[in-house]
Amino acid sequence: MATPCCHCRYPTDLRTSWTDANPGRRFYGCSKFGTNKACNYFRWYDPALDEHMRCIVQNFHRRIRELERRQPRGAYKISFKMASILTVVFLVVVFILLEK
Ligand SMILES: [Zn+2]
Structure with a gap:
């Protein structure tokens, strides 16, 4: 799929939603x-996502963020960005498995 252009006539950015309703769901935005x-x-x-998958993704992302908060000072920290990337990777694997 080609990247769509927004109303400003510029190519859009592919972003990721982290709302409760659409966790990890990507969208095009200005x-x-x-x-x-x-x-x-x-x-x-x-x-x-259906309700079941939405709950799984929310829990997955929440647990990664909890791990992030529990990291001792000086240890490798899992950033919000890393938690988000891991969740998106998880979602892509789920979508691939669901299509088989
Ligand atoms: Zn725009």
Whole structure:
């Protein structure tokens, strides 16, 4: 799928939602998101998760974040970004397995 352009006519960024309703679900959004020049372009990239999968992803992400908080000072820390990447990798594996 080609990267769509937003209402500003620029290629969009592929972002990841971390809302309770759509944890780990990727979407296209304006590359100027977060600035006062952003448009309101929005389009889902991933299909919606059913309730069961949504709970699994939320729990997976929550547990990684708990591990992050429990890390002793000076130990390798799992950042929010790393937790998010691990969750997206988990989701991709789940989607691949569901398609078989
Ligand atoms: Zn835009």
